[in-house]
Amino acid sequence: MAAGSGQLLLSPSLLHNYTRLRLISLPAHRKLQPLPYSVALGIFCVPTNSCTYKNLTVRIMTLKILVVLTLLNVVNGSPVVTVTPGSSSVDLSAHPNSVPNTAGEGNQTSNGEEVAVELLDTVEDVMATVELIPDHFPAQRAAHVVRHYLNTLYGSPYRWVGLQQVYSAKSEDVESGKKYQLEISVQEMISNTKEHCSAEVVFPGEEVKSAPQVNASCEALLKINTTAQEEALYEQYKTSQLSTNNLPDSYGHIDNSMKPFWQLGGVAASFVMLNESTENTLYNMAQVANVTQLETENNHLRFNYHILLHEMISQEIIHWKMLVTWAPAEGVNVLQTEQLPKCHECVVPTML
Template identity: 65%
Template sequence: MSLRIIVVLAVLTGVTGSPGVMIRPEADPADMTAHPNSVPETVEDSEIYRQEVPVEEEAEEDVMATGELKPNHYQAQRAAKVVQHYLNTHYGSPFRLFGLHKVNSGNAEDVADSGRKYQLEISVQEIISNTTENCSAEVLFPRGEQQRSPKVQASCEELLKINSTAQEEALFQKYKTNQRLLSAQNLPDSYGHIEPDSEPLWHLGIVASSFVMLNESSENTLYNMAQVANITQLATENELLKFDCHILLHEMVSQEIVHWKLLFTWSPPEGVKVLQMEQLPHCQHHEKPPNTN
């Protein structure tokens, strides 16, 4: 009898353990503050590079915090990245690009039926001149069944004083008077390299892509520009340059590579204006985006 009791106790102990407890490795918060143009290292057919998701994000993904936020918390990072796209759509050019450098502080609150509002103190970098400034920003993610782009206000006076007019005018005249229309592919290539003559086209692609990323952003997304698959200058009779562009975006949360086709114009007085944007069907065999760590 005593032997049977021992066996039963051993079985019960195995069944009534703690199956829900899982030990996970500590994640590096720096993963959420990558360079604004960082991309996955490789894409193997339909499988893409899986970036480790921070434990904090996995545990709290469905719980939107209010009040003060940790700067490295995923909510603050995603809202701050939207500010980067907003600045590029309004002020970006081939010689002026904005990237999120650091989140200093953040606060989130529910605003009645309007949505969720984030008050942010962030550091923004103008990448080409390597100039960094602390900026205040407000991001409102609208609430509703139909997704709408976030509303953004940002104050970055010093960065906006950077004057690139002369460079832009020179580039515009060069492109306007070229004997043949420009085109380029794979910016950057699989080694992260871009030919110097193609850098302005890459920068124009980044600015144009920010229109898509701003429009598609929500509290559940985090977009990075991955690659300009191809960009082609189109003939035009007015004082605008026109480009057809195929871009690859890296959605960091889902780890998807998303393809978009854009039609946009650029001139120094008007800036970049996106005329059409179309998401392309999911590809079964992805290109390998470059490694630009």
């Protein structure tokens, strides 16, 4: 405070505490990037592809940070010293950074520390959650992970889930990695059924090599009745030996009789794509290079699939082999997977 004025001055130590507060509220590995100076006191932003803080949120955060910093000055000391009327008995010969001792100071400092801690926790909570732009890469990659997860639960040759739209997405750092909260709509691409879903995806930290953890429920997908088509396909190929290549072909064409095996390949590919997904990948199946039916075992149709995955960030085409089983009552299972050497000359096939 300026003496007798009742106005708050932003001292050099206050600005120092602001910088210190920002540094301690972010993980050590993050870099800071200043937003335009028009934002009060230069609020900083962790650089992501969609770092979008609402203006109101920024203003609230700024106010809270200023209050915390003011209290930190009370606790830690400041070059700006308040002299009030009747304080002539205060010893001003002490070090210039010291706060004069006055009656009741101990209680004020203790209360200031408690309020500062509470406000600091509030600021950290606000800063921890980032609202993402739905159409941008961070939100899309998490939403596609949900799509792959749903295929592993509900997929069949006649039920193949695709992502339709991301309505909203938020991310936050958690102890186990980074968590995404999503509001999306998915589409069952054969019946054209659409459903709104809420989902949560947790990508593990870089040091952990495991699949993302997904929590989502879209039970309306189970209401799509595919029993008749699945039973007919199962009976047709129960004693057959299917073998075909290039779904789709170089012109983007898939024969109608082969579409169930293209769709089955897409569902099975979701098992691989879910397991391989990270915060830096975005997968889609580009082609079934080959599918060969094996002997039926335990009433399950068995297939060897050779698929091409398109990793859309690096633009790589990645070859995988899978041993896939399917029966109408048991659903799709992927028993074995093998990644083949990368093909740098491969071209993404033309899609329908």
